[in-house]
Amino acid sequence: MPVVSTPYPPGTPCWVDLMAPDLQAAIDFYRDLFGWQGERGPDEFGGYSVLTLNGKPVAGIGPAMSMDGNPPPPTVWTTYLATADADATAAKVTANGGKLLFPVMDVGTVGRMFPAVDPTGAVFGVWQAVDFGGAEIVNEAGAVIWNELNTSDIKAAAAFYKAALDIDVAPMPEMPEYRGLIVEGKTVGGAQGLDNHPPGTPSHWATYFAVDDADSVVDAAVRAGASILAPATDTAVGRVAGLKDPQGGLFNVIKPKPFENG
Incomplete structure (x- = not known):
């Protein structure tokens, strides 16, 4: 069903986002390509933009920023998997051969998350919803x-x-x-x-x-x-x-x- 109005079951892909060196250029490209709406977001979140389709969140685009002296992240679309408890999932990730790229963090009041890499080298994110559950439009053109x-x-x-x-x-x-x-x-x-x-x-x-x-x-x-x-x-x-x-x-x-x- 295209409109998601209930929480994503744990383990389900619930969000995707892109970290790009030129935030505005990335927003413009995808907005024009898929008919998304949205602008650069608040400075306190680095300008991270939640793009919408038909007024509902569909994907995110943020700036590729260096953190703690590390090089900026690569320009990639990241898949986020839902969880009911980010801290518990983080412990399971590390216990089973995965690696956290950053510790579990709060994202304002919208949720808790962490990026990780699985034992074969694939990078993914984990998202625990608080005020924001993830994509509200899926499985239709532009989503x-x-x-x-x-x-x-x-x-x-x-x-x-x-x-x-x-x-x-x-x-x-x-x-x-x-x-x-x-x-x-x-x-x-x-x-x-x-x-x-x-x-x-x-x-x-x-x-x-x-x-x-x-x-x-x-x-x-x-x-x-x-x-x-x-x-x-x-x-x-x-x-x-x-x-x-x-x-x-x-x-x-x-x-x-x-x-x-x-």
Whole structure:
């Protein structure tokens, strides 16, 4: 259902955001591409912008800032997984071979979060909602429709996410070579190895945005300075393309096939 009005079950992808060197340029690019609304956010949050679609939060874009003398983070879309207790989840992450990139922190009054890296090297975030639960529009044009773990070791990743976040990883009946991420019996994302990626590709989480026309969105993105990583191609689930935004952030767009069961 496109509008999310109930809390995300723990383990479910609930938010995505991008850290970009040029915050305003990133906001402009994605706002024009997906029809988002939003401006630079408050200075106390570094200008972090919550972008909206039809008046509801859909994704975040923030500045890539150095912290504690470390280099700025890379320009990447980060997937956040919901939790009811960020501190307890952080302890499970470290106990099962993951690493916290920063300690659990309060984000004003909206929630608690931390970024982490799993044992195979994929970076993700964990979000405990307080006043803000995450994306309120999903699975429609201009919103996130899929979050995907691409990993160098699917067995190790499956064991980690089960232990740390109670996410099951199991083959999908319609695509046995592909795994579904399952929370409370519902498929909430996907997982696969790196066989179909260029040599040397690190483990990572990928974000897919739904669009009405993949080819026209790719054309618009290229005109705005993006580059094509994977041209629009028909797949079992829809027409998919991979893109790199003008500042290097990778993302995917998909014109999904209609669900047979509605």
